[in-house]
């Protein structure tokens with residue numbers, strides 16, 4: 001008889017406790033429990049998919065050679081981590097700093113304004129590796145991406161990209177070629193996705209906000 005009463009007593013206390021606890025308390029307990037597992041579920045929705053692979057996030061900027069301290073940019077080929085320093089041909093290559101002397105300057109990245117350098121014909125890059133006479137297929141189409149909040153809107157210029165790049169460099173792998181079809185966020189760009197596939201690596205870095213956020217917001221029409 002006694003062995004039955006004690007579990008029964010526990011069951012009654014448990015049910016009573018459930019009954020007394022208001023529904024709001026029960027609900028409040030759930031998100032709190034989830035918050036314990038994930039560090040910032042509310043503020044960082046864009047970063048959430050990355051939580052499965054924290055090492056990648058931790059190394060977000062190791063590839064980002066254009067974000068290195070100024071003194072470490074444009075090193076000689078022997079020190080750039082790309083060329084083989086033991087190859088006797090490596091020191092024969094013209095060091096970037098020497099090659100860049102007559103190019104237009106910028107304030108970031110490798111400190112060259114490549115758009116201006118190309119425009120002024122200071123360089124004449126091949127559009128096709130094998131065909132020296134191939135001409136760039138330049139598309140003059142600006143895409144404006146409205147940005148929520150106070151940052152100016154983003155203007156993506158096709159002309160300044162297609163002067164160097166082929167459509168297939170971006171379409172369809174990085175961007176679906178349809179205005180507004182692609183969700184783009186600053187978090188992705190900083191992680192080396194979307195615009196960040198190139199910007200910060202081979203094109204001007206993310207620190208140059210105004211080059212992308214170049215269209216001031218039109219002030220809301222004033223009621224008269």
Ligand code: HEC
Pocket residue numbers: 137138139143156158161162165166167168169170171175176177178179180181182183
């Ligand atoms: C550097 C990357 C890049 C290159 C290179 C590029 N595009 Fe795009 N393209 C974009 C982006 C970004 C968008 C905007 C997508 C969005 O708004 O979601 C876009 C949009 C488009 C659109 C949709 C326009 C609209 O109004 O819906 C077309 C068409 C297009 N591109 C064609 C081309 C063609 C043709 C080429 C080659 C001559 C080219 N693109 C090269 C990045 C690129």
Ligand code: HEC
Pocket residue numbers: 113114115154155156157160161164165169170174184194195196197198199202203204211212
């Ligand atoms: C496939 C590589 C690639 C991608 C992806 C890419 N860019 Fe570029 N972008 C370049 C290169 C290369 C240049 C020219 C070199 C430079 O300015 O550093 C350039 C130049 C620009 C310029 C011109 C800057 C000037 O001085 O006039 C703007 C603006 C720009 N990019 C914005 C964007 C935006 C916004 C996105 C994403 C929607 C994007 N780019 C995606 C490679 C890329």
Ligand code: HEC
Pocket residue numbers: 145146147148149151154184185186187189195196199205206207208209210211212213
């Ligand atoms: C390479 C181009 C580029 C550069 C450089 C850049 N942005 Fe952006 N930014 C974008 C694009 C593209 C979007 C997405 C716009 C949209 O919603 O379609 C964006 C969105 C944003 C947003 C809206 C919220 C979000 O995360 O999507 C903010 C805020 C913002 N950028 C701030 C900045 C600041 C601050 C800088 C400089 C430190 C900067 N951006 C540099 C391209 C750029």
